[in-house]
Amino acid sequence: MFRTILSVLALLLVACAPDQTSTVIAIHPSAVSKAADIIQAVEDLNTAIGAEVFTVIQLEGYELIEGAAVVRLVERLAGDETVAGRTFHRAHSLDIVIEPETKPRIIAHELCHAAGLEHVEDDSNLMFYAPLRVALAATQREYLLGLVP
Numbered sequence: 001m002f003r004t005i006l007s008v009l010a011l012l013l014v015a016c017a018p019d020q021t022s023t024v025i026a027i028h029p030s031a032v033s034k035a036a037d038i039i040q041a042v043e044d045l046n047t048a049i050g051a052e053v054f055t056v057i058q059l060e061g062y063e064l065i066e067g068a069a070v071v072r073l074v075e076r077l078a079g080d081e082t083v084a085g086r087t088f089h090r091a092h093s094l095d096i097v098i099e100p101e102t103k104p105r106i107i108a109h110e111l112c113h114a115a116g117l118e119h120v121e122d123d124s125n126l127m128f129y130a131p132l133r134v135a136l137a138a139t140q141r142e143y144l145l146g147l148v149p
């Protein structure tokens with residue numbers, strides 16, 4: 001089922017100009033072992049927003065990267081030991097890097113960075129630097145809803 005949705009989305013993605021935000025989440029071949037957690041993160045986020053804002057696709061290679069935030073898996077992220085995910089804004093793509101142990105709520109946090117949300121000080125919010133739950137403020141939900149074409 002995943003693959004059939006993919007080919008349709010592939011055509012849509014080619015038509016989209018690359019920008020600095022994305023709610024289309026592409027699972028890079030390196031992150032297939034984390035697919036269940038990534039899908040869980042997307043489902044939790046959509047539930048928190050109250051709409052199907054984020055979409056997941058699976059990449060077979062590099063040809064579909066434009067227009068999507070690409071989730072890659074690495075053994076270990078450099079830097080702070082508490083960091084388990086990081087989002088990079090590149091010239092033609094948004095890359096999210098996660099580790100094998102990264103929890104769905106951290107993935108959800110990174111997906112929101114990819115969608116353009118910044119950190120907040122509220123430790124009950126998903127965009128707290130070390131989030132404990134997938135909870136969004138009304139202004140964040142409104143922003144994310146506004147990204148849906």
Ligand SMILES: [Zn+2]
Pocket residue numbers: 109113119129
């Ligand atoms: Zn962050």
